[in-house]
Amino acid sequence: MIKKAIAVMTSGGDAPGMNAAARAVVRTALHEGVDVYGIHNGYKGMIADDIQQLNSRSVSDLIQRGGTFLGTARSKEFKTPEGRRKGFENLQKRGIEGLVIIGGDGSLTGGSLMSKEFGIPIVGLPGTIDNDVWGTDYTIGADTAANTIVEAINKLRDTASAHRRIMIVEVMGHKSGWLAMTTGIAGGAEYVLVPEVKFDLDDMCHELKEAYERGKRYSILVVAEGACDAIGLGAVVEEKTGIDTRVSVLGHIQRGGSPTVEDRMKASMLGEKAALAIISGATNVVFGFDAGKVVSINLFDAVNNQKTLDPELVRLARVLA
Numbered sequence: 001m002i003k004k005a006i007a008v009m010t011s012g013g014d015a016p017g018m019n020a021a022a023r024a025v026v027r028t029a030l031h032e033g034v035d036v037y038g039i040h041n042g043y044k045g046m047i048a049d050d051i052q053q054l055n056s057r058s059v060s061d062l063i064q065r066g067g068t069f070l071g072t073a074r075s076k077e078f079k080t081p082e083g084r085r086k087g088f089e090n091l092q093k094r095g096i097e098g099l100v101i102i103g104g105d106g107s108l109t110g111g112s113l114m115s116k117e118f119g120i121p122i123v124g125l126p127g128t129i130d131n132d133v134w135g136t137d138y139t140i141g142a143d144t145a146a147n148t149i150v151e152a153i154n155k156l157r158d159t160a161s162a163h164r165r166i167m168i169v170e171v172m173g174h175k176s177g178w179l180a181m182t183t184g185i186a187g188g189a190e191y192v193l194v195p196e197v198k199f200d201l202d203d204m205c206h207e208l209k210e211a212y213e214r215g216k217r218y219s220i221l222v223v224a225e226g227a228c229d230a231i232g233l234g235a236v237v238e239e240k241t242g243i244d245t246r247v248s249v250l251g252h253i254q255r256g257g258s259p260t261v262e263d264r265m266k267a268s269m270l271g272e273k274a275a276l277a278i279i280s281g282a283t284n285v286v287f288g289f290d291a292g293k294v295v296s297i298n299l300f301d302a303v304n305n306q307k308t309l310d311p312e313l314v315r316l317a318r319v320l321a
């Protein structure tokens, strides 16, 4: 049971809805009479002692904002035991008794190491546009990113159709194909290439060529960044099909923007759960969603298991192409 203070941080790649989650952690803790500190710039800031006490006003005017008001970073130093000790000591000297970490796989792994080494209670929230955290079918920011991508696909389709081109769209996702598969289906793509599923380049080019000969005006290929190099793929596809091909790498635009209602709602629900759990003495848990309901996952299970791509999505993408 925590009596005095907790801290909240965001870590790894930012994701729309991280602000909503952090806001919910802060306001819930204050509601419970517990002090809250914000750690700036992820583990880097924890090591550099960039930590500040927050009040209710600190999290005003945030729920609609993308990015993270706390700042975020990827820290090499935190991967070392010495780095983690420095970070822990900065929490300890302020009387911080528990930590809520909002981040992806790597960030939650950092938290699990701290918990093992120093016994500090950790509650994690999955915050990443990649939707690749094991044990939860939702991660904060993935819905907003997917909507941004689909909006881009809609626009790319207009110009692809006007020119009778093949349009290859590369999307983020790190090693996961969730973003590509979801937006490929929602964007009406002809092909979706993901790291989890083998694809036959010759077959695909042959089918594309035949389809254009039958009068097809355009094709959209959504490619996960983890599947292959989209620019290289574009050159090969153009050469093999003889069809004018363009590649659009969407890049970091996918990470920005005002969070969708789904991301604001779910991030707020998860933030409240995280604060209540850590205050009441929980540790080593990650809160996520399963079939629309908040669930808790063991932190070590979440970081030691690989999430797989739903084969139903793969099947659906093929049927609807």
Ligand code: F6P
Pocket: 013, 104, 128, 129, 130, 172, 173, 174, 225, 255
């Ligand atoms: O994990 C989120 C993510 O956006 C991945 O999809 C992508 O591979 C990576 O971060 C990019 O990281 P950075 O912003 O450090 O280039």
